[in-house]
Amino acid sequence: MHFSALLAAGAATLAAAAPAAQQGTTTSTEGGPGAFEVSRFHYVCAIGEPRYCRWSFDLAVSGSAPNHPALPGPYYCEGSSNNTFFTPCSSVSETQELLAYIPENNVVQLQYTALNYNNGVTYAYFGEYQTQPNNPYQATNFTVAESAVKEY
Numbered sequence: 001m002h003f004s005a006l007l008a009a010g011a012a013t014l015a016a017a018a019p020a021a022q023q024g025t026t027t028s029t030e031g032g033p034g035a036f037e038v039s040r041f042h043y044v045c046a047i048g049e050p051r052y053c054r055w056s057f058d059l060a061v062s063g064s065a066p067n068h069p070a071l072p073g074p075y076y077c078e079g080s081s082n083n084t085f086f087t088p089c090s091s092v093s094e095t096q097e098l099l100a101y102i103p104e105n106n107v108v109q110l111q112y113t114a115l116n117y118n119n120g121v122t123y124a125y126f127g128e129y130q131t132q133p134n135n136p137y138q139a140t141n142f143t144v145a146e147s148a149v150k151e152y
Contacts, residue, residue: 032125032146034063036110039074039141043102045081045133053081053133055102059089061112063146067123068114071096086111106131110144124150 045053060073077089086099095115127144
């Protein structure tokens, strides 16, 4: 494969990984002002049933900015392979929400949304982290940089 084809394939992969823009929204793949702080991470799959997995962890958000209040938490997140999209973590507030999801590719998907009452805009911050179930070397505490921001 030629270098230009590899470069194009890489760019297409990055574009596909970014959150999809919707009408009336703006999306930036520049990092957000904070990070997701994951602790007590557990991710296991049933023996003999590799397609059924459960996960749980505590989540906090560091870094404060005008549209990004820090959430020291911890907030509890849990789910299973039965989840097909983001699952809400424990309740944060009326204007803020934490969500998590682990699809079949084992990449933890994290989302923090914050509504700014002053301008009526909701800001969504995203992060991803590669994991592996049933791995004794999987870190139980780790930090995930915010990799994209979406306004709607």
